[in-house]
Structure formats: structure tokens, C-alpha cells
Amino acid sequence: MSEAKTLFEKLWSTHVVRSLGEDLDLLHVDRLLLHDLSGARAMKELQERGLTVRNPELCLATPDHSISTMPGRTLASSEHGEAFGGGLRDMANATGIPHYGLEHPNQGIVHVVGPETGYTLPGCLLVCGDSHTSTHGAMGAMAFGIGSSELVHVMATQTIRQRRPKAMRITIDGELGPGIEPKDVILHIIGQLGVAAGTGHAVEYAGSTIANMSMEGRLTICNLSIEFGARMGMVAADDTTFEYLRDKPLAPKGEAWEQALAYWRTMNSDEGAVFDREVSIDATEIIPQITWGTSPGQTMAVDENIPGPESFAEAEQQQGTVNALEYMDLKAGAPIAGTKIDRIFIGSCTNSRLSDLRRAAAVAKGRHVAKGVIALVVPGSVPVKVAAEAEGLHEIFLDAGFEWREPGCAQCVASNGEVVPPGERCISTANRNFVGRQGPGARTHLAGPAMAAAAAVMGEITDVRDLAPIEEEAE
Amino acid sequence: MEKLQQLQGVAAPLPRANIDTDIITPMARLNTASKHNMHEYTFEPLRFLADGSENPDFVLNKPGYRGASILIAGRNFGCGSSRETAVWGIRGLGIRCVIAESFGDIFFNNCFQNSVLPIRLPAETVAELMVEAGADQGNMQFQVDVASRTLTTPSGRVITFDLTPDRQAALLEGLDEIAQTLKDDADTTAFQDRDRTARPWIHELGRIE
Ligand code: SF4
Numbered sequence: 001m002s003e004a005k006t007l008f009e010k011l012w013s014t015h016v017v018r019s020l021g022e023d024l025d026l027l028h029v030d031r032l033l034l035h036d037l038s039g040a041r042a043m044k045e046l047q048e049r050g051l052t053v054r055n056p057e058l059c060l061a062t063p064d065h066s067i068s069t070m071p072g073r074t075l076a077s078s079e080h081g082e083a084f085g086g087g088l089r090d091m092a093n094a095t096g097i098p099h100y101g102l103e104h105p106n107q108g109i110v111h112v113v114g115p116e117t118g119y120t121l122p123g124c125l126l127v128c129g130d131s132h133t134s135t136h137g138a139m140g141a142m143a144f145g146i147g148s149s150e151l152v153h154v155m156a157t158q159t160i161r162q163r164r165p166k167a168m169r170i171t172i173d174g175e176l177g178p179g180i181e182p183k184d185v186i187l188h189i190i191g192q193l194g195v196a197a198g199t200g201h202a203v204e205y206a207g208s209t210i211a212n213m214s215m216e217g218r219l220t221i222c223n224l225s226i227e228f229g230a231r232m233g234m235v236a237a238d239d240t241t242f243e244y245l246r247d248k249p250l251a252p253k254g255e256a257w258e259q260a261l262a263y264w265r266t267m268n269s270d271e272g273a274v275f276d277r278e279v280s281i282d283a284t285e286i287i288p289q290i291t292w293g294t295s296p297g298q299t300m301a302v303d304e305n306i307p308g309p310e311s312f313a314e315a316e317q318q319q320g321t322v323n324a325l326e327y328m329d330l331k332a333g334a335p336i337a338g339t340k341i342d343r344i345f346i347g348s349c350t351n352s353r354l355s356d357l358r359r360a361a362a363v364a365k366g367r368h369v370a371k372g373v374i375a376l377v378v379p380g381s382v383p384v385k386v387a388a389e390a391e392g393l394h395e396i397f398l399d400a401g402f403e404w405r406e407p408g409c410a411q412c413v414a415s416n417g418e419v420v421p422p423g424e425r426c427i428s429t430a431n432r433n434f435v436g437r438q439g440p441g442a443r444t445h446l447a448g449p450a451m452a453a454a455a456a457v458m459g460e461i462t463d464v465r466d467l468a469p470i471e472e473e474a475e
Numbered sequence: 476m477e478k479l480q481q482l483q484g485v486a487a488p489l490p491r492a493n494i495d496t497d498i499i500t501p502m503a504r505l506n507t508a509s510k511h512n513m514h515e516y517t518f519e520p521l522r523f524l525a526d527g528s529e530n531p532d533f534v535l536n537k538p539g540y541r542g543a544s545i546l547i548a549g550r551n552f553g554c555g556s557s558r559e560t561a562v563w564g565i566r567g568l569g570i571r572c573v574i575a576e577s578f579g580d581i582f583f584n585n586c587f588q589n590s591v592l593p594i595r596l597p598a599e600t601v602a603e604l605m606v607e608a609g610a611d612q613g614n615m616q617f618q619v620d621v622a623s624r625t626l627t628t629p630s631g632r633v634i635t636f637d638l639t640p641d642r643q644a645a646l647l648e649g650l651d652e653i654a655q656t657l658k659d660d661a662d663t664t665a666f667q668d669r670d671r672t673a674r675p676w677i678h679e680l681g682r683i684e
Contacts, residue, residue, distance in 0.1 A: 017666045018659065021641050026656065028666050030677045037505065038557070051653065054663075057680060066506065080506040098682055106683055117683065124677060131557040131581060145581055147559035149588035149652075157656045159663055163639075165580075195493060196551040196577055229554060231580050249683050252676035260676045295493055316492045316549065323491075415502050434497040434555060436520050 004270035007236050008167045008202040011142035011267070015125045023164045029058075029154050031119060031126035031141075033110045034097065036063035037415060038129030040087035042151040043095065051156040056096040058158065060119050061088050063101065064109045065415045069378050069405035075102065078416040106249075108381020108407045111135040111349035115219060116383055118248025122237035122264040127154055132349050132431060133232075134225040138218035139245070140237030140267055142202075145226065165200050165231045166276035169269070171207040174283035179465045181359065182217035183351060183429065183448035185209065186224040187289035187299045189281055195297035198230030201277065204269060205235050209283040215244040216353045223350045224431050227296040236268035288464055291433045291446040292336055293324030298433075300336060302451065302463045308332025327435055328443050329423075337461050341425045344375035344456040345438075346449050347405075348412035348430035352380030356429065356449040357388050361396045363453035363467060369401035370459025376418075378405040402456065414439045427455040477590045478649035482571050482619040484544030487534045488605035494548060495555030496582060500564045513560050514567025535568065539613025547604050548575040553582025553593075562589045572619050574626070576601050587642050590649070592619065594626065594636045604628065621646050 005013075015027040034043070039061055046053070053059065063085035068077035075081040085102070092099035100107045106117055110128055114120035114136050122140035127133060129151045136143035146160065154160050170189060203225055210218065218235045225233025235241075242261060245251045252260045287301035298321075300307065306325070309318035309332070325332060330339070346352070346360050357379060369375045377397050379385040385407055388394060394404045411418050412430035414437075420426045422441030429452050433444040445461065454464040500508075504516040522533045529536045535543060546565070552575040553561060562585045565573065571591055576598045578586075586593045596604070607628050608615070615629035621643060626634045644650065671678050 018662050021639070024639065024641055026662070028663065028670065049653075058678075084506070100683075104683075119680070121676065123674070129557055131555065145557040147557055147562075147581055147585035147588060149559060149585065153653050153656065156653050157660065157663065158667075159656060161652060161656070195554065199551070199577055199580060226555075229551065229579065250681050252679075256676050256679070260674075263674065295495075320492060413502050415506060419503075432495075432497070432555065434495050436501055436503075437497050440501070440503065440520070441525075 004272040004274070006167045006273040006275060007140070007204055007234060007267060007269045008142070011123065011125065012164060014123070015142070017159055020161060025162060025164065026159050027125060027162050029127055029158055029160055030124040031114070032059040032154050033114055033126065033128035033133070034059060034061040034088065034092070035065055035110045035128070035130060036067065036084040036088045037065040038148055038151060040084045040091060042129060042148045042155065043091035044087065045148065046152050046155050047091070049152070051152070053095040053097060053155045054158045059097040060113070061092040061097050061099045062107050062110060062113050063088055065409045065413065067102065067408045067416055069408045069410045069416070069418065071406060073102070073406050081416070105382050108384065109349045109352065109409055111223065112352060112380030112384065115139055115215070116248065116381060118245055118251030121245070121251070121260070122241060123267045127160060131226045132223050134230065135219050135223040135349055137225070137232050137234035138215065138222040139241055140234065140264065142232060142234065144232040165202045168198065168201040168203045168230070168277040168279070169275040170203060170205050170279045170281060172205065172209040172281045172283050173207040174209060176209060176283050176286060179288065179450065180286050181448035181450055182213060182220040184286050184289045185283065186221045187291065187296065187446065188286045190224065190228045190297050191289070191299040192281065193228055193279065195227065195295050196229045198225060198228040201230050203230040203233045205233060206269070210235055211238070214355060215240055216355045219353065220350055224296065227431055237264050288451050289447065290336055290451060290461055292328065292330060293321070294327055294433055294435045295320070295324070296431065296433060296446060298324055299446070302337055302461065305335050306330050306332050337463055339425070339461040341427055341455050341460060342373060343420055343424055343426040344373065344452050345378070345411040345426055345428040345430065346376065346452050347378030347380065347410050348428070349380065350431045351429035351449050352378060352384065354384050354387050357384070357393050360449040360453040361393045362469065363450050363464060364400040364402060364457060365396050367400055367457040369456050373456055373459050375402040375456040376405055376411060377402045378410040379407050381407045400457070411438055413437060420444070427452045427461070476588070476645065476649045476651060479571060479590045479592055479646045480621050482544060483616055485540060485542060485613050485615065486545035486547050486604070486608040486617045487540040487543035487613065488608045489534055489546055489548045490605055492549035493551045493554055496553055496558050496561040496579070497555055499553065499561040500558060505558065505560055510563050513564040517564030517568050537613065542569060543613065544569055545572045545574065545617050545619070546570050547601060547608055548573060550576035550598065552578050554579035557581045559585045559588065562586050562591055566591050574601060574604060587645065590646065592621065592646060596634065596636060600634065
């Protein structure tokens with residue numbers, strides 16, 4: 001009988017082309033996603049070095065970072081759209097890499113496009129020049145972000161040299177309370193474990209909470225894996241995954257589907273498999289989260305008071321707290337709820353899928369964005385936008401005073417020029433609240449889509465659970 | 476890649492934890508700066524004041540540390556995005572070695588692609604090195620020797636660090652990974668041939684026009 005293996009070990013061993021030394025392997029890359037910022041740069045470097053793309057048919061390119069999200073946009077609508085988006089398009093065309101440009105029905109944020117087209121499959125190894133590539137692990141894939149030199153290596157060789165990380169399992173059990181979103185779950189985990197807890201590890205999320213979670217919720221969870229340092233995050237594929245995938249345009253069809261399905265069912269952690277580190281989380285304890293600082297680990301339950309340096313034992317954390325509170329212009333000891341806000345951004349590869357928009361719309365419905373607040377809703381891809389419009393979500397948002405945009409990264413990182421002005425406070429459904437992330441001097445609080453929508457209509461940080469659905473109020 | 480065999484120079488202490496790659500190279504500069512001038516913006520939020528002038532409190536702006544070739548940083552240095560520009564920027568400032576208790580994984584990998592040596596040491600040792608690096612306002616020389624995997628401090632203390640043999644060889648010889656991998660491309664072809672039978676759906680990927 002063979003030894004019990006973790007999902008991670010199975011994923012790793014099925015991709016080894018050659019061993020390069022202790023814990024160092026050359027791995028086959030099944031899927032390479034390219035976006036305008038890192039992709040265009042790497043393709044240029046590849047050409048300058050006189051190299052060619054080895055397997056263009058396995059790659060996929062789409063612009064998301066540098067492009068405008070304004071209705072009626074073209075590449076020229078943002079300052080660097082032509083240079084990066086146009087660069088990506090030209091390079092993709094020259095090398096034969098499929099490219100979903102602005103006019104394509106599947107354009108979107110790379111980490112939304114991969115899963116929803118069926119480009120990302122269980123058991124595959126997928127890389128992208130982007131740290132949130134961990135998102136795709138939610139499909140039962142091994143997915144991680146790489147730097148631009150590694151990107152050139154992958155394009156030229158369809159392989160990557162990797163050192164085997166350690167395996168960690170986070171088991172989340174219990175039923176989530178009413179109004180608790182997947183984003184709250186992962187922020188809670190990062191807050192509990194700290195921002196470097198996952199460094200050097202491949203993390204598998206398991207337990208009843210994950211088993212009962214939708215595919216889109218799992219994508220949100222895996223997306224933030226990098227925010228506690230994990231090399232990758234993953235969830236073993238199950239019936240939820242297969243149902244999600246079945247009709248996707250790039251998923252295998254007919255006999256190939258059946259063959260793939262049989263294979264995918266073997267790609268999970270065997271009973272008794274040993275992890276280097278195990279952590280358990282009680283899902284019933286999770287309260288809606290909002291970050292108060294400049295690192296995703298600086299998160300808190302929305303009904304608590306803002307921590308001060310004395311809340312932490314280590315000098316380094318205390319100093320970090322002082323710096324963060326100063327940058328965020330917050331007072332230790334005060335409740336976070338009630339903090340006035342200027343902007344709302346609902347979008348990004350974390351929270352821009354249909355279910356995210358539905359939850360935000362449920363809060364926005366029948367209400368209006370508070371006076372003076374600018375609120376953006378940016379669907380993650382064209383298919384998400386089309387589906388949302390088919391069920392009238394855009395009208396709910398527009399009626400409530402939100403802007404309804406075209407798909408892209410938008411204000412997550414503001415590389416398209418859509419910055420949050422200095423000193424303004426923004427509730428963002430994205431994944432990073434770093435100093436200057438949304439623009440120099442911008443103050444970012446991370447939260448889930450429902451919490452963000454609640455803040456938009458109240459004009460201040462609000463516990464979404466305190467907002468009764470409008471229909472119920474009318475009764 | 477350029478070789479890195481030995482290094483002698485000033486070490487600058489930067490005792491702040493979780494310095495992310497957005498701090499090292501802010502997004503607003505990624506669009507316009509190139510590999511060659513990225514260093515002008517490295518650590519921008521820390522290095523410059525709001526009016527664009529130098530922040531005199533930032534270590535690399537202090538006279539003794541301006542030409543530092545070693546950085547001693549707080550833990551989890553280089554966390555955040557995958558942007559390799561962070562390493563270009565640091566390298567552009569003349570820094571070839573970063574010492575910290577821990578690093579962001581992608582940043583750590585990216586260093587080796589750019590002939591920059593990241594060294595992980597226990598928290599206590601890092602704290603002691605910071606004290607020693609700060610003792611004489613930067614006029615003290617540290618030495619790094621890749622072949623013997625040692626760091627020698629101005630007081631003569633010798634510290635051995637971990638470095639895997641492949642990375643050591645790559646630094647010492649300035650190896651080009653792509654050329655190395657392409658030399659054995661037949662292995663990849665053989666893998667793909669086998670894999671086409673085991674997992675045909677991976678290779679027969681459709682297209683959406
Ligand atoms: S949405 Fe934000 S985090 Fe996601 S890929 Fe785009 S810029 Fe990166």
C-alpha cells in the first residue's frame with residue numbers, strides 16, 4: 001500500500017520533469033496567464049533575448065491592470081493603456097498566444113478569467129506574474145505568482161524551477177453566522193495567524209465550512225493566501241468544483257470530461273496524510289471584518305474598538321501599530337464603526353464575481369449612496385458584467401448612486417490612474433491595504449462586498465448585520 | 476546573470492517589519508520607470524517627504540549609509556506583490572545583499588534572478604547586526620563571501636548563512652537558468668509526450684474567439 005499523500009504532494013509530483021537537487025525540481029507548467037503589466041514586460045524581454053514562446057497554445061493573455069474601466073473605454077482612455085494593453089496584444093499576436101482584448105467577450109481580471117472560462121482546471125499547474133495567482137488553487141490546482149525573470153523562463157521552456165514548499169492545512173469548521181462572507185473568513189484567519197504565518201508553505205483549506213462554500217467563495221479565500229505569506233493556497237476539487245466547471249467553454253467535453261473527472265477525483269489529500277503544520281479555525285466565531293491598518297493582518301471585527309500599541313506584545317508590532325494608526329488617521333480605543341468614509345470600491349480579483357455583486361446589491365437595493373461618497377462597482381470580467389446586467393444588478397447599483405464600470409483591476413492598485421486622492425478613506429473589497437496602494441496617501445480599509453455596500457449607503461463604517469433588508473423593513 | 480562572489484561594504488539598518496513591495500517600488504512608478512532608473516524611486520514613501528525632498532531620517536539618506544551595499548531589514552521584507560522591480564530598484568541603489576529574519580517568498584526568489592543575495596538569520600542575530608551596523612554611523616565595513624557562505628562583521632564576528640548549492644553555484648558562476656533548462660529541453664518534450672496520454676485535456680485546450 002502506498003503512503004498517504006497530501007493534495008499538494010500529488011500536485012507537485014505529477015509535474016516533475018526532472019529533479020535538480022534536494023527539494024528542487026523542474027516542473028511542467030500547464031497554464032501561463034499573462035496580464036498587461038507583467039506580461040507585456042516579460043514578452044518584450046523574451047524577444048530582446050532572442051527567445052521564443054515554447055507552447056503558446058497553453059498560454060492566455062488579457063489586459064486588466066493598466067486599462068480604464070470607464071464606460072466606452074478604449075486602450076487610449078488610460079494613460080498607459082496603449083503602452084501596456086497594446087503591448088500585450090501585439091506580443092500575443094506575434095507569438096500566437098490567445099488574447100482576450102477589450103472587445104473580447106471574455107476579457108477581465110486574469111484571476112477571474114481563468115476559473116470562469118475553464119482555462120484553470122483541477123490538477124493543473126498554473127503560474128502568472130502576479131502574486132494573487134494563488135486564487136486559482138480554489139479549483140484544486142497548484143497556482144502561484146512568479147517574478148518577471150521566472151516568467152521569461154516559463155515562456156521559453158514551459159517549465160519552472162521550484163523549491164518544494166512545506167505543506168500546511170487550515171481546517172475551518174462550523175456554520176457561518178448570518179451576513180458573514182468568505183472575505184470575513186479569510187481576513188479573520190490572517191488576523192489570527194499573522195501576515196507571515198504561511199511563508200514557505202503551500203496551504204490547503206479544508207473542513208466543513210469550505211466544503212459547504214461556493215466555488216466563488218473559495219476563490220476569495222485562496223486569493224488572500226499570499227497576504228499571510230503562503231506560496232499557494234488550494235482547496236481539493238469536489239462536486240462543487242465539477243458542477244461549476246462542467247459547462248465552461250474551455251473545460252474538457254464529452255469523453256475527455258469523463259476521463260478528466262476520474263482523474264480529478266483522485267486529486268485530494270488522502271486520509272492520514274501528514275502536513276508540516278495544521279491549524280484549526282472555528283467558523284462560528286467569525287464576525288464581519290474590516291482592516292484598520294496598513295497590512296491585511298491588521299484586521300478586526302467591526303463591532304470592536306480600534307487596537308492601540310498596548311494591544312500587542314512585541315515591540316515591532318507596537319511600532320507597526322503606531323505607524324499604521326498615524327497613516328490611517330485613526331484613534332486607538334475608539335469604535336471603528338462610525339468612521340466616516342469618502343469612497344467605496346467593490347471589485348478586484350478578490351471580490352468581483354457575480355455572487356459578490358449580488359450580496360452588495362442586496363444591501364444597496366432601495367437605498368442610496370451617502371452624500372459626498374463616491375462608490376464604484378467594477379465587475380471582474382465581461383461575463384460577470386453580462387450576467388449581472390441580465391439580472392438587473394446594474395440598475396440596482398445605478399439607482400442607488402453607484403457607478404457601474406467596465407471590467408478591470410481598477411482602484412485595487414490604481415495602475416490605470418483611477419487613484420484614491422491623498423488623505424481620503426476608501427472601503428475596498430480588494431486584498432491589500434498597504435501604504436499608498438490605492439494612490440499616495442490613500443487610506444484603505446479592506447472588507448467584504450456587503451460591508452462595503454453598507455458603508456457606501458451609510459457614509460461610515462457600518463456593521464452590515466445592523467442593516468435590515470429593505471423588503472423586511474417595509475413589512 | 477552577473478556573478479556575485481564577494482562583497483565588501485557598508486550595511487544599512489532598516490528595522491521596520493513587513494516592508495512590502497509597494498513601498499519598495501510604488502505602483503505609480505512601475506508604468507514609467509525602467510530597469511535602469513527604477514532605483515530613483517526605490518523606497519519612495521520612506522525615502523522622500525511629501526514635497527519630494529529627501530527624508531533626512533531615512534537610513535539611506537544619511538551620509539554614512541548612502542553607498543551601502545548591504546541592507547539589514549525587519550522581518551517579512553519584500554512581502555506583497557510579485558513585482559521584480561523591487562529587486563531591480565534595490566540593486567540599482569547598489570545593494571547586493573539583504574539580511575532579514577524572513578522574506579516574502581517571491582521577493583526572495585527574485586533576488587537570485589538578479590544577482591542579489593538574500594540572507595535569512597535568526598531574529599536575535601539580525602538585531603545584533605543592526606546594532607553593529609549603526610554603531611559608527613555607517614563607516615564600518617561588512618564582508619560577504621558566497622563561496623564560504625560567511626558574513627564577517629566589522630568587529631570580526633563571522634556568521635555562516637544558509638545557501639543551497641544550486642543558488643550558490645548560480646551566484647558564483649553567474650549562470651543563466653534559461654540556457655541551462657533549454658539545454659535539456661528533450662526532458663520537457665518527453666514529459667509532454669507521456670502527459671498527453673495521462674492528461675490529454677491539459678494539452679488539447681480549446682480557444683474562444
Ligand atoms: S485586482 Fe488587484 S490584486 Fe487582483 S490582479 Fe488586479 S491589481 Fe492584482
